[in-house]
Structures are given as C-alpha cells and as structure tokens.
Amino acid sequence: MPARALSERAARAALAAHFAPGQLAAELDEYTPAEVWDRRVRDDGSGLLASYRPREELAQAELTCSFVIPSDEEWPTALADLGPVCPLGLWIRGRERLPRLTGNAVVVTGNRVPTEQAVTRAHDFATALAEAGHTVTATLAYGVDSTAHQAAAEAGRASLAVLPRGLDGAHPHAHASLLRSVLDDGGAAVSLYRPGTAASGATLKASAVVLAALARAVILVEALDHVEAMYAAETAVDLLRLETDESEHITDRVAGCLALKYGLRTDRLVSLTTDQVLVHPEEPGVVGLQLAQAQRGRPRQLRRQPPQSGTCPDRARIGPNRQLRN
Template structure:
C-alpha cells in the first residue's frame, strides 16, 4: 500500500529544515509542498533527506512550539513582502496572539553593549510605542533589544520577539526567563528555525530580514557599532519600511 501523501504542514517543515525559502520558491510556484519535498528527495544523492522523517520530526518539534504556515488564519500577511524569501513557516510560542501583535508592530533595536543613556532612551521610546497601541518587536539580544521588551512588560503590555535559533532555548542563553515571560504576558516569540537549531551567521541574517518584514517601522537606538542592528536597518530599507534613528 502506498504511503499517504505528506500533509502540507509536515512538508513545509521538512523543506524549511533543509532549504532556504528562495531555494524552493520557484518549485513551489508549480508544485505543492509535498510534491516539492518528493522531488528533492528523489534528487538527493547524499541520503540526508532520506534519513529525515517529516511526520515524526514535526510531531517531536511541536512538543516545544507550533509550526504556523501560510494557510493558517494567524499567518502574518506582511511576510508576503519578502517575495522569494517569504518563510515556508514559522515556529511560534504564543501563535494565537500573532494577528493583533503583527498588525501594528514597530521594531526597536540597537547596540548590544549599550550605554546607560541608550537604555534610558530605549525605555522611554518602547513605553511610548506601547502606550500608543503599537507592538514593540525586537530580538532578545543584550542592550537595547532586551531593554525594550522589559520596558514594555513593566508597562503591562505585550511584545513580539524574533529569535535566530530554535525556540527550545533563548539567544543569548541567559535570557531564558525573558523568552518564557513574553508569551506568558500575552506576547509571542517567533523563529524561522525548528527547535534544536543553533544560532549562526546565516540564521542571524535571515532573522534580521524577518524582523524587519514583521514591523511597520524600525527605530534604531545607538545602533552604530553592531552588525545585527545594521542588518535589520538594511532589511528595513530594502523592504521600504520607515527607518528612524532615535535622537541622542
């Protein structure tokens, strides 16, 4: 008896585990995700794809967090602006909050080794953004980004975080409590990468693009000497998102 067709969610998760979105975008324009997976499987001479069990891998990964795909009601429509780089899916903690969080998202980012003055400005900007009804969006990085999350939490509002690794661990690792507190307080944490994936230069680059795409605008606070904040700014410009530098 032939094996049942691979469900779309499992097929997308399998493709996302092995390929960047732009590597399969052309195929997905003509074939279903399950068909694209089978075509790639047949052409794989390394045996790497044959060893991967899409259904089992998805079941195990969703013990940590759900995998959200394009057909889900909570899928952020702004990601269509990424074109061929549009994610195959998102791993999410707090997925039920995504629509309202991404509807009015403003990214706040900046130096990781931030000055005391920058942290003070971050608290003021983040609190004002939240008070105006927008969602503060940032990484969990040291300095400006994590300060933005904490300022909004102190104001009793929810935030959105983007991680460059699987959501089974924080990045940086010692921000595990912050990772847990965001969905617990009504926010959400998203990643392009399945649980167990470590951060790398490639994941940082792709996550910077994702953060910029999820935001309606990007605010830089003391962001002159950190590569990740620069990547986010460059992505914002490429996506035609307003880019604002906080005054010193």
Template sequence: MGSTRDSKAVAAERQEIIRQAVAHMEGSDRSVLLRQIARMELRDDLRIPEALLAQLRTAAPNTPEFYGCWSVARSLLRVAQGASRAERIARLSLAHVYGGGTTARLLKGEPAVDVLGSLRETSERGGFGRQAFESIATFDGEALLAHAEADGARYVVPEDIDWPETLRALGEDAPLGLWVRGTASLAELAGTAVAVTGSRAASDYGKHIAGYLAGGLADRDVTVVAAIGHGADGAALAGALVRGEAAATPIGVHAGGVTGPYGEAMLRHERWILSSGGLVVSLCAPGVPLSSARANQRQWLMTALTSAVVVVEAAIGSRTANTPRVEGRPLLAVPGPITSSLSAGTNTLIRDGAAQAVMSVDDITAALARP
C-alpha cells in the same frame, strides 16, 4: 454505504467543533467546546498530545489546571484550520535542508509536498538533489513537529489563518514557515507592529531610548518586535513589557531555535514575554544553535514581520546598521551624539537619506500613517 455516511458525518462534526472552538476561544463556553474535542480524540486531525487530552478529560471546568491545558490546545486549534499536516511537514523538511531563511521562491508556486516528491525523483536518478534528499530522508519532521507541539510551539505556514499579512505581502520572498511559541495570534499581533532594534553593546543612552520608545508604542497598542538578547533590543522588550496588561504585548525573535540552550538572561526574557501573552518566534526549529548567519536572518525576519523598523544605535558597518529593508516600509533611525561610535551608523543612515530621523513616539506613528 452506511459506514461512508457515518465517517462523513463524524468528519463534518469534527470540523464544526473546530470551527466553533476557534470562534469562541475567548468565550465563556470554551471549556464545553474543548471537552467535546477531547472526547472525540482528534489526534489525527490536530495532533493534540495524548497527555494533554487526558488532562482535558479529567480537569474540572474553570480551574487553573483546565485553562493551562487550554492555552496549549488553543494554538494547536488555530493551526488546525490551515495547511494539511503533510504540507506543513514538507515545508519544515525543506527548511531543515536548505535553511530556515529559505523563501517560498524555492517552491516556484508548487505545493511543498510536490517539491519534495520531485526532489525524491531527482535523487533516485542520481541528480543534483540526491544529497539534499538524503538529508530529508534521515530527518523525522513528524517527530520534530509532535515534540514541538507538546512543548507549546507550532510551525505556522502561509496557508494558516495565523500567517501575518506583512509576510503574505512578500509573496515568494516570504519564508517557508515560522516557528512560534505562545498562545496569542501571530496575525493579530503582527497586524500593527514595529521593530525596535539596536546594538547589542548599547550605551545607557541607547538602552534608555529603546525602552522609552518601545513603551510608548506599546501604550498605543503597537506591537514591539525585538531580538531576544542583550543591548538595545533587550531594553526594547523590557520597555514594552513593563507597561502591563493594558499595553500591547511584544514579539521576541530568536536567532537560534524557537527553543534552545539559551542563557538565563534570554530565558528570563522568554518567560516574561510568554507570561504576558506575547510570542517568541524564529525561523529555526527547536534546538538549532545560534550563529552569525542566523542572526542576519533574524534581522531580516524582524523587518519582514513589521510595518516599520526603528534603529536606535548602530556602529557603521554593523548588522543593525545594515538592517534589510522591505520596499514601502519605512526605516527609521534615532540620531545620537556625533562623538559616539555607536551612533555613527544611525547618524550616517539619516545623513544619507537611507532612514528617516525620529525623536519621539509621535514621529514613529506619523511615519506609519504616511502612505
């Protein structure tokens, strides 16, 4: 009986330390709290990597080394108050088999762990789920998650406090989970967020306007969400980032894995976003390559994460011109020269009433304010 009481007391103490650590993430006493966590070695609860724990034990408080460790541990602490480890791994396993863009509709309201169990039973009977489960059986979700966490990434799911309200509002149409890099709160950054997107082959006009609008939104504490890459989206991210510490930091969205063998230009954008306090997100696990289908999913994710989408330039029939819509969230478009094929898509959206015309940051914020 004594050992049971002791284990319950330790568990309660651990939970209290986690609660305090999350509550005081930005407080002056965070070094003390984190040292307590390190001493208690919460590997089973938080999966804080052993190397990180070792650094936390030895680093002197209030030093760059210590706060570097803290930035990684902070994201893991935030996840600790959400879904169980088993549920998180079950969700990312299902996303691995069915694709990162798979929505919660697959679960039919059941825990992912139970859905995996049903899939196992079906496969053992030789049912339709056999091939899917064989794929899951060879997939080591625990190893993937542990490796990602060691690199500062996390897999956020609806049970987490970091799950954005914009995704929660989608219900069963929300993704199973989302890969995130960076130490900021996804829920907070996505609280007031606008996607600024456009053609990868954007004109100088398109890139200028994307950067101008994104910078103006960042100055008004609106998070800019854009694809990590070239063209209008890259210009939008740069426009938000150059505004400095007083402005809102952006969210960059990958079409491939949350980490991957990207080109130097994309990696440079990643580093800039993360060093500014922003986030890099993806529906895909680390290492998943880019593809056209995943680029479509990225466009959907940008819409799902935000309260409005601004299309700066888009050719007719392009992925950007066909940006998915979420009911109740405005689709906005910037008009362009009628002689430009890159503006034909946005001009058509406006002409057909599919999008509202915007020509300034004021137009965008006004659209956000309308019920």
C-alpha cells in the same frame, strides 16, 4: 498500498529544516510543497533527506511550539512583502496571540553595548509605543533589544520576540528568563528554526529579515554594531520601514554605518522623536508622522538576499554559518 501523501505543513517543515526559501522559490511556483520535497529527496545523493521523517519530526517539534504556514489564519500577511524569500513557515510560541501582536508591530533594535543615553531612549521609545497600542518587537539581544522588551512589560503590554534559534531555548542563554517573561505577559516568540537549532551567523541574518518584515517600522537606536541589527536595517530600508533615533550625532552615525556597509542612500533614513510615536494605533500604517510613507501589499525585491544555506543545524560550518556562543 500507496504511501500516504505528505501534508503541506509537514512538507514545509521538512523543507525549512534543510533549505532557505530562496532556494525553493522557483520550484514552489510550479509544484506543491509535498512534490518539491519528493523531488529533492530523489535528487539528494547523500541520503540525508531520504533518512528524514517529516511527519515524525514535525510531531516531535510541535510538542514545544506550533508550526504556522501561509494558509493558516494566524499567518502574518506582512511577510508577503518578502516575495520569493518569504518563509516557508514560522515556529511560534503563543500562536493564538500572533494576529493581535503583529497587527501593530514596531521593531526597536540597535546597539548591543549601548551608552546610558541609548538605553534611556530605547526605554522611552518602547514605552511610548506600548502605551500607544503598538507591539514592541525585538530580539532578546543584550542592550537596546532587551531594554525594549522590559519597557513594554513595565508598561503592562505584551511584546513580540524574534529568535535566531529554535524556541526550545533563548538567545542569548542568559535571557531565558526574559523569554519566559515575554510569554507569561501575553506576548509571543517567533523563529524560522525548529527546536534544537542553535544560533549561527546565518540564522542571525535570516531572522533579522523576518524581524523587519513583521513590523510596520524599524526604529534604530544608536550606532549599530551587530550583524542582526544591520540586516534588519537593510530590510527595513528596502521595505521603506526604517526610522532612526534623532538624538545628537546618532542619526549621522547610523546613516554612515549603513551607507558604508551596504551602500545605502542616506536620504532614505528618517529621524523619529518620541512625541511622534504617541498616535492612535487604529490609524492604518501609522506609528509616527513618517510612517504614513510606509507602503505595503506588494512584494519587493530585496537588494540583499538573506543567506541561502546553513538553515539545517546538521550543516553548520566555519564561516558565516558558524554556531554562536551565547
């Protein structure tokens, strides 16, 4: 009796647990996800993939959160802009809310150890966005990101959290209550990684790419000091979605920091004021005046690709993929 065919969902979840999308893009252009998995199992001399049970692993993981794939109606269409590095799937808590939240998502991110002025401005931006009908989107990191979620909650609006680890926990661990609050207030949490996956340098960078791609814009508050915010900024520039806080000296510091690290053209960084956030959310593609420039609907080739290894927790190692302390 022939073996039961692997579903697309189970195959994508299995592939995502072991490979980054860019490693599989060429094969997925030619074969189905189930066929790609079978090919990878046959070619794996270590036996690691042969011992993996895609159906059972998916069923166990979905006790914690849902695995959404591109054929699902909840799939965020904005991720198509990532082209060959578009995720194989997303792990979601609050799945039924995702289309509503991602339709007007705007990222507010920045310094993990912010000045008092930066905290105030992050709070003001997030409040203005929430009250204008946009979904405040951020990581759960200390500083600007957590302030953004708190501001949205205070405004009585749902927010969207993107995590660099499995959704069975928070990153950092100290913000587990913040994650619960996001979900209890009608928001959702998104991750590239199955439950049980710890945060690492690689997961932070890959998650930052998704963070930027999910949103209509990325608003940077204060000079950046964290790898995830830097990768989000790089992706936003590639997708023409970058906005910067124009408070005194801040824009120059952000531009200089990005230019130094990535060799970006600083004339592509556009400043944004709180007043420019106060617009009607039903205007397509508009958050502030500059967001009319945002272009969507066609894949862009990112100049800086997200990490192509370290997606499987069993393969964490010293270096950029090392697991992080919370």
